[in-house]
Structures are given as C-alpha cells and as structure tokens.
Amino acid sequence: MSLINPIFFLQKAREKGVAIAAFNVHNLETIQAVAEGAAEERAPVIIQTTPGTLKHAGIPYIAACVKEAAKIYDIPIALHVDHCPSYKTIVQCIQHGYTSVMIDGSQLPYGENVELVRKVVETAHYCGVAVEGELGRIGGVEDDVFVDERDAAFTVPSEAKEFVEAAGIDFLAIAIGTAHGMYKGEPKLDFQRLSSIKEVVDVPLVLHGASGVPEASIREAIRRGICKINIATELKIPMADAIKECFKNNPDENDPRNYMGNAKQAVKKAVREKIRMCMSNGFADELKRL
Numbered sequence: 001m002s003l004i005n006p007i008f009f010l011q012k013a014r015e016k017g018v019a020i021a022a023f024n025v026h027n028l029e030t031i032q033a034v035a036e037g038a039a040e041e042r043a044p045v046i047i048q049t050t051p052g053t054l055k056h057a058g059i060p061y062i063a064a065c066v067k068e069a070a071k072i073y074d075i076p077i078a079l080h081v082d083h084c085p086s087y088k089t090i091v092q093c094i095q096h097g098y099t100s101v102m103i104d105g106s107q108l109p110y111g112e113n114v115e116l117v118r119k120v121v122e123t124a125h126y127c128g129v130a131v132e133g134e135l136g137r138i139g140g141v142e143d144d145v146f147v148d149e150r151d152a153a154f155t156v157p158s159e160a161k162e163f164v165e166a167a168g169i170d171f172l173a174i175a176i177g178t179a180h181g182m183y184k185g186e187p188k189l190d191f192q193r194l195s196s197i198k199e200v201v202d203v204p205l206v207l208h209g210a211s212g213v214p215e216a217s218i219r220e221a222i223r224r225g226i227c228k229i230n231i232a233t234e235l236k237i238p239m240a241d242a243i244k245e246c247f248k249n250n251p252d253e254n255d256p257r258n259y260m261g262n263a264k265q266a267v268k269k270a271v272r273e274k275i276r277m278c279m280s281n282g283f284a285d286e287l288k289r290l
C-alpha cells in the first residue's frame, strides 16, 4: 500500500468506539518496530515524527523508510509530523510524502494561531494531506518544547468549536489533564470536559501524552470520543532499557545489530500492547470491508 491520509480510518475508528495509536519514531529500528507490531496486530497505525527527529534523521530518510514499510505490510499507515511550529518544515514534509501534519501554534495568541493554522490547512488540503491542530496547552516536555505545569491550560469547549470552524482542521488535540513524558503521580483526566468538547466539536479528537496513563482512563477517553492516541515516552523507555540491559550483560558488545536488535523487539512488544489498549487490533481487516 501507499501511505494514506488518516482521516478515513480516524472517522471509522470513532464510529466503532476504538482509537488509532500514533507512535513517535526516531530511527530505522523504531519505524520497523511500529510497522511490524501494527502488522502483527492487523491495526491501522500513524507513524509520527517531531521536528527534533526530522533534524536528527532527515525528512527524506524518514519518509523513504516509512513509505517502504507501507509497501511491505498490508495495513493502512499514515505518516504524520507532530507538534510542528514551522510552516516551512510542514511544506517540506508534504513534499516528501507525509500524509498528515500537526501545526502547533498553541504558543501564539489565539488570532495568530488561527491564521497560521488556516495557512497550513489551505496548503495541506490542496495536496490531500490532513491537518491536526491543538487548542489549550499540553504540559510536559516534547523535544525542545517545555510547558510548565502552571502554563498548561485545559481546552475550553466553546473555544474548541470556534477554533475548529475558523481554522478548518481535520482533527483536534485537546488538553484535558495529560502531559508529555511520564507522570509523578496518577494523571487525573477531566472526562466531563472531554464529553463537553465532543458535544460541540465535529472532528476526531486526539489525546497527547498517553504514556503512563492507566488503561482504564485511556478506555474511558476512547468511550467519550478520543480516536487518536499519541504515545512516545513508553516506546523510548523499553528501547533504552533493552540497550542498557544488553551492555550490562556484555559490556564489550559493539555490534549495533545486537543491541539495536534487542531494542527493536522491546519497542515492538510495547507497540502491540498499546494497540490492544486502543482496541484497534484487527481493525485493518474490518476497514477493508467498509
């Protein structure tokens, strides 16, 4: 298959009451782990990269690897740029075949955020690419973006409705109490707020900062309308642990195929668990019949 625009499967996921897992990748091994894990679970999947990863690996390399993965596995795969503040980077991603983009203007005043997002929507839609926007501010650390707990701001339902209509986005990331990175205590999600947003907003809703959120809360969020779940840290941790374990057992190890091979298997295991948590296992085959 070719890479696809994720709108169709996000809408279908929402109708069915499941969510599509969106995994942040960083290199060849994480791309392979996500694609293989999703294929084994027969799940549609979103593979996403932050601007930091684009700087590290290069847009052409990432795009080429994910395009190959989509050809190898018979599951729908979308390639998405996550939390990108730059119009120029978004255009470069689209030129290399990304099928979905997130323009993050959440640090801007409301009017400027809408203006930037509209500009991205116009370009992306012209190219058949989907656009995610964010309203409210999700706390925690993602790349060089650090949002202090005190600056995190929950999404206001009436503003979300106005933002989606004014900006013309295809799906909306909302802030309801999750944060990027791991939590010190158990995160408390504002489910009532999520339901209120769902009542007034038509487009699929996205939950960022899913690492460390208990499965019961994820399931409740899906039940109330979340249909894209972003996961980054809970892939990074098993990857780092597997590499550390490898060097602990054999301090002289110097073959990347060994330590990265172990890391890939650990990431793949986490990918499969998260897909089952989102209940999208088997959904790739159901989509073919829709």
Ligand code: 13P
Binding pocket: 024, 082, 083, 142, 179, 180, 181, 182, 207, 208, 209, 210, 211, 230, 231, 232, 233, 234
């Ligand atoms: P976590 O690192 O908390 O999983 O957050 C991922 C995310 O929201 C990426 O946008």
